[in-house]
């Protein structure tokens with residue numbers, strides 16, 4: 001009898017991806033199942049590797065364009081991190097006005113990114129109307145950044161030493177009024193995320209990451225903050241503005257969504273503060289010559305800490321660029337989250353870490 | 363399968379072959395209230411065996427090339443391919459990257475090229491509608507009955 005049962009519950013291996021309706025991007029999970037329960041997962045990378053770290057070294061001026069193409073969801077963070085690296089090599093101090101404009105653009109992109117992640121979660125749960133409502137809000141931000149920068153995805157606003165486009169007084173009041181409207185509408189949606197029984201049933205207690213395991217995987221961003229690790233680089237970047245990181249203790253898919261929900265409200269607040277306090281002055285400082293030396297830059301991207309390492313030797317081409325993206329560590333932590341869950345929970349758990357494969361594999 | 367074809371509603375499959383995600387999120391924007399491509403009689407589905415139109419983004423990395431071919435072969439005839447964005451159309455920003463093939467048409471035949479980096483939703487709608495018209499031509503369905 002026991003033997004028979006053993007045979008019935010043989011482990012099966014199910015491939016999940018690279019093309020799968022729940023994934024936007026090519027990621028492959030080999031799931032090891034015992035009946036319906038997942039007992040292990042192996043993550044296969046490399047479908048999206050284009051070789052960008054090599055391509056970025058070709059010309060330090062052209063790389064501003066290229067590094068936005070590392071990732072379309074957090075493009076502005078990549079170009080900001082890159083420009084900050086070169087600014088520290090050229091030892092130029094970015095004007096205050098440019099720093100504020102960068103903050104507005106970064107926080108707007110964080111809004112689009114978090115709304116995408118939440119919408120994706122709603123879609124994975126099967127909550128179609130919530131998905132549509134979140135994307136309607138997202139579209140209003142896309143239009144706002146389109147008005148400011150002329151682009152919806154790759155803003156092309158950064159330059160070494162500052163920014164290339166200004167924000168007019170008219171646009172400032174437009175930003176503030178849009179944020180006021182968004183806040184009211186989003187608070188309604190936030191309530192759904194917090195209280196809706198379907199969402200709770202599908203996310204509470206799913207894919208738990210304890211603080212110890214979170215630390216051992218080195219996770220960053222909302223995934224770390226949902227596991228009780230209070231770490232947010234914006235505390236130092238947004239000096240002079242009032243900002244507090246969002247932290248939760250549960251470590252499950254629900255907590256990760258709720259961290260994003262609250263971060264959206266904080267970002268709205270930050271954009272409003274920056275837009276109304278925008279200081280005057282120059283937009284960018286010119287630099288001379290070619291870069292030499294090496295430098296590290298860290299930035300809080302929507303998915304967590306983004307790190308750029310740049311080494312240059314006084315020529316037009318750079319010697320080495322190393323990018324460590326937040327999704328790289330967060331996706332790896334999936335293999336600690338899925339054991340013990342049901343096969344049907346895999347899409348929700350995967351989406352809750354907000355995987356970004358184009359960043360991860362570059 | 364035939365019933366759907368008589369109803370003249372093509373189903374869409376989307377595959378990312380190494381894009382920067384910029385064009386993918388614009389494809390997602392198409393499905394949402396502001397643009398809503400379903401009004402043109404098409405639906406996004408995840409299954410290659412049910413799909414008529416394949417939307418591809420990305421310059422096709424070497425690891426994805428065989429997967430893309432495989433997906434294309436699983437789709438029933440007649441089928442159309444839309445290359446979304448500059449990098450899917452020509453490989454553009456990633457030309458010379460050591461791990462890319464340079465455009466979708468280096469792996470499978472392409473019917474419609476949508477320009478832009480990232481391509482704007484309006485242009486994407488143009489491209490997809492063009493593909494739907496072509497598909498209706500091939501299948502002999504008139505576009506008149508499309509909205510019925």
Ligand code: SF4
Nearest residue numbers: 381384447448449479
């Ligand atoms: S065309 Fe440009 S925006 Fe679109 S996927 Fe390619 S690199 Fe990204």
